Amino acid sequence: MSFGLPSLKVKPENVNNIQVQEGPFGIPDPLVAGVGGTKLNLGTRHPLEYSEKNYHLNEEKMDMAMLRNIQGLHAPMKLTMEKKFASKVGRLPFLPSSNLQHDVLTGRYLDIGFEDILNTRDLCEVAGQPHAVVERSLGLL
Template identity: 55%
Template sequence: MSFGLPSLKAKASQPAQYGFQEGEFGVPDLMVSGLSSAKSRLENVHPLEQSELNYRENTHKMNMTILRNNQGLHAPLRIAMELKSAKKIGHLPFLKSHNVMYDSLTGHDLEISPEDVFNTGEFVELAGQPHAVVEKSLGLL
């Protein structure tokens, strides 16, 4: 008996071509491509890594599927409409948006993540004259 839930089984992903320049002896030329580029391409990927990168999206899909099976199609459609309208709420281009409504709808306001600690207002690198920023966003400059 199937409930139509998305699969939770992790699928491994490996690139078909590694795409780094090989030197004279058939090894990567690290002086050209750099150490970090060779390491990221050669590293084996754990099967759970891709699943963990999309954790929030996977849990949202599963919750919407369970909601659809329990209450019908109207419930996920209503929630999707609320999330879409919450994403459209914005401020002037020179002000930082905190997305309070979107976070409360998705439940992210109950979590403390690294973005909450390291993405504070004193570290924001937005600088500029408000009038110039608004004029540029309107295409006047």
Template identity: 50%
Template structure:
């Protein structure tokens, strides 16, 4: 019996093309491309890299599928509508938003990751003039 869950097995992703510019006589132009290792273009360094890239999306899809199977179709629809509404909540354009409501809905409020430490709004070097930022967002400037 299949519940329609996504596969947990790691599927290696190979690049679609080598990305080598071919010059005259189908020989790579080393002056523009430089020396390249063919092995690095063909292989993924580790199978877990491709799995980790889509971890959050796969986890969300699995949770939505499990919710649909246990509670019915209304539960994932309601959940996605609540997430969309939480994403649209905003402040003035020059104030950073913490997105705490979306974090609570998705369960990211109890996890600590690199995104919580690096690149936080209070350490950004870009500071705009509040009046100019609001006027630009309203289309006045």
């Protein structure tokens, strides 16, 4: 019995063998490709990495499919429209936005992650001058 829910199985994105560009000595040149670039091309990644990278997107798809099956098509459409309007709420470029309305609509306001603690805009040591930031965003500067 299928309810139209997306599959929960992890599907790897790269299934083909990747050809590594080798340097003159038969090994990848880290000065050209970089250590990180060489690491990405060697071997395969863990299947959970793909799942974790798209976790919020997969969760949202499951929630929308469940809403559609339970309440009909209007519920996911209304929620999608509210999320779209919440993402369009603008502030002046020099004012940080917490995106509280979008987080409430997606349910992320209940989660505490690394992005909530590390590297927040409130703790930033460099603040731009408001007039210069606005002029740059408008293309005047």
